[in-house]
Amino acid sequence: MKRPTQVPSPLAGEGRIPTCPLSRRTLLAAPLALTACAPRANSQPAPGPVAPLKSLAPFPIGTCVQAGFLDDPAYTALLTEHFSQITAEWEMKMEYIVLPDGTFRFDRPDAMAAFARARGIRLFGHALVWYAQTPDAFVRLDERRASFGQAYDRYITAVVGRYRGQAVGWDVVNEAVRDDGSALRDHLWSQRLGEIDHMVRAFHVAHAADPDVPLFINDYNLESNPAKLDQYQRLIERLLRAGAPLTAIGCQTHCNADLASGALTRTINALARFGLQVHVSEMDVSLVRAGGWFVSREEKAAAQARLYAEAVTAFAALPAAQQFAFTIWGVRDPESWLVRENRSDAPLLFDGEGQPKAAFRAVEAALRA
Ligand code: 9MR
Secondary structure, eight states, rough: OOOOOOOOOOOOOOOOOSOOOOHHHHHHHHHHHHOOOHHOOOOOOSSSSHHHHHHOOOSSSSEEOOOOGGOOHHHHHHHHOSSEEEEEETTTTTHHHHHEEEEEEHHHHHHHHHHHHHTTTTEEESSETTTTOOOOHHTTTTHHHHHHHHHHHHHHHHHHHHHHTTTEEEEEEOBBBTTTTBBBOOOOOHHOOTTTHHHHHHHHHHHOOOOOOHEEESSOTTTTTTHHHHHHHHHHHHHHHOOOOOOEEEEEOOETTTTTTTTTHHHHHHHTOOSSEEEEEEEEEEESOTTTOOHHHHHHHHHHHHHHHHHHHHHHHOOGGGGGEEEEOOOOOGGGGHHHHOOTOOSSBBOOSBBBBBHHHHHHHHOOO
């Protein structure tokens, strides 16, 4: 399965180099050295009571879940204490729902929806059309264009319709922009139904299936790659001009601890200029993918905490009507997709014991501010 890879951030820090002791190696990486020398957040969480994040935020605080996690009482207790919205991490995608014979299964999506209903948690739908997921049942329909389009519509209608009245939003099109930002991606859906047309169609079909639900486009590396952010904004304009009922914008916010200060704020503000609702939809901050100019892992953890705080602060500054939700892509570190890729990463707010990290305290402080 294709996963996002982070490009080195071209968004260099601005302003003068601070007067802290810098090694030659750090000086060579001067723009990025700002992160290393900025006032330090303590990477160890401060002691004291932990406030439920959802009680501090005027907007929903989300996380992603897998159906299997819901059997773990320690996990569900932590989730329920802090989060007011869930996104299925993968079991509401085609990879789970579409069986080889083209029929659909909803047992796990339904279990997550029932969990959310029982706990008074919002359910966010993710993701209907994704270049990375092209089930064989669809590929086989290649030669018969009419039936391909009908199957596409049937899938979107079935999934959105099933959670009508419960889902508070849907990622209709996920990751449409190429990694280098040069163009839109080319894949089964665009080849069979048209580069823009497959997206416009998906938005219309989703809208027909649940006319009241906010419909999102969603993408990643927008804060680290200005060309990708530009292309994403152009795509949103094209979709709106084409009459697609796109009503909200997702900014995944998978970032690395070396992201320059200010990049998250600029990106969130740029996306808010459309006047639509904004979802920070999948935030995590990788330590191991960050560059080598950090002197220690503690510095990386402090930079991680600052980035979480920056994103929360920028999001909280948006007009209230545009604050859809702020979602972190997982609860405890060991459950993160990044940790499954590299066991030494620690991208989330809670450690494996469910203890709050410095990143949690930074989010807590940013929400209180
Ligand atoms: O975290 C998700 C991982 O568990 C799944 O295996 C993978 C494929 O379904 O998707 C991951 O989530 C991705 C999300 O759906 C879209 N943006 C990037 C996320 C991380 O790869």
